[in-house]
Amino acid sequence: MPTTRDRSGHSRDDRPSGSSGHRPVLLQDVITSLQPTPGQAFIDATLGGGGYARALLERLRPGGILLGLDRDASALERFALEPVPPDVTVMLEHTNFAQLDRAAERIGRQVNGVVFDLGLSSLQLDDPERGFSFQADGPLDMRLDRSEPWTAANLLNREPESELRRILREYGQERWGTRIAQRIVERRRRAPLKTTRDLVDIVAGAIPRGAWPRDIHVATRTFMAFRIAVNRELEAIEKGLKAAIEVLASGGRVGVVSFHSLEDKIAK
Ligand SMILES: C[S@@+](CC[C@H](N)C(=O)[O-])C[C@H]1O[C@@H](n2cnc3c(N)ncnc32)[C@H](O)[C@@H]1O
CATH class of the missing domain: 3.40.50.150 (Vaccinia Virus protein VP39)
Structure with a gap:
């Protein structure tokens, strides 16, 4: 039941x-x-x-x-x-x-x-080193099991834009997923994303200020989506x-x- x-x-x-x-x-x-x-x-x-x-x-x-x-x-x-x-x-x-x-x-x-x-x-959430939180800066890790090799940084720097978009839409129900995925790819052409702050800044820049959610942090859906994907x-x-x-x-x-x-x- x-x-x-x-x-x-x-x-x-x-x-x-x-x-x-x-x-x-x-x-x-x-x-x-x-x-x-x-x-x-x-x-x-x-x-x-x-x-x-x-x-x-x-x-x-x-x-x-x-x-x-x-x-x-x-x-x-x-x-x-x-x-x-x-x-x-x-x-x-x-x-x-x-x-x-x-x-x-x-x-x-x-x-x-x-x-x-x-x-x-x-x-887990309160430890910045785990990379789950958009509130504190830390490495883009997000692994529940730290003995596994695939981190959020791997995913964000290697997956094609279409896959990033799918993850954001499907797992995060993020309606700005297309723009966020585009910005991630633009950014990583210059330098790989390394920290949670890098990701928060991309999301905050991709979503117009007037469309930021009132009840949750602007990066909540993005972090949730990538965490779900990293850990399958x-x-x-x-x-x-x-x-x-x-x-x-x-x-x-x-x-x-x-x-x-x-x-x-x-x-x-
Ligand atoms: C919300 S917490 C559970 C809290 C717990 N009920 C308590 O009373 O403290 C979720 C836990 O599930 C673990 N977890 C998530 N997915 C898992 C999985 N597929 N297999 C085993 N553990 C998992 C996380 O690492 C985390 O420690």
């Missing part, structure tokens, strides 16, 4: 970020819809700051199992340092949730629930959701928290 939320296609970059990046209301909704109970097995496919995982663990004890996945190794490293109640089993795996079925083999039985909290954690996020969601259904026990539930209309469409 997918529980999907979509707030008009805005990325998580628009939302206020708390220390763990979560609004308790969503956490509560997830717990209410997934109904974890003692002894059950759950997968948190997007461990992030561990807010959902901690809440699940409390309800799975005693005797339950939680497998936490993340594409970002630093999320797992942080969580591994946290104290865990002695009467539950925690397993952590650095993997793309597209391979969730393979990871789930470690549990040794079908699971009662899987949760996907899609997007970025505030820990939609492909991962499609595979991950199918895999989650495969590993579910009878009566099990899948919860999806999403703030993007394309993710929402796939989940539904």
Whole structure:
């Protein structure tokens, strides 16, 4: 039973970020819809700051199992340092949730629930070195998994203009995608794009001031679009959701928290 939320296609970059990046209301909704109970097995496919995982663990004890996945190794490293109640089993795996079925083999039985909290954690967003934020200058990286080779800088400096346009239109629903793609290509003929500031300046110059959105930063859609493309996020969601259904026990539930209309469409 997918529980999907979509707030008009805005990325998580628009939302206020708390220390763990979560609004308790969503956490509560997830717990209410997934109904974890003692002894059950759950997968948190997007461990992030561990807010959902901690809440699940409390309800799975005693005797339950939680497998936490993340594409970002630093999320797992942080969580591994946290104290865990002695009467539950925690397993952590650095993997793309597209391979969730393979990871789930470690549990040794079908699971009662899987949760996907899609997007970025505030820990990722707030670190300029990760290149996700238009608010602070940093390298054009945007990889969720830093062991993968393809960065936003590679994409922006190498993909043909038509592909940049498609990404902006399709993933960002950016109506100024044609102009932004043109400006990126013009700029990289002179010098490669290197920083998030380079990209913000291009977007701000490509969209006429009067057409800047009022409720979000002018570069929000562009950053979201390129992040989705760098990480092939939609492909991962499609595979991950199918895999989650495969590993579910009878009566099990899948919860999806999403703030993007394309993710929402796939989940539904
Ligand atoms: C919004 S955060 C999750 C926050 C988490 N629910 C919490 O309570 O802190 C999303 C996390 O999912 C991870 N992620 C995104 N796509 C992924 C994928 N395909 N496979 C595994 N992890 C992914 C990101 O690296 C990020 O840490």
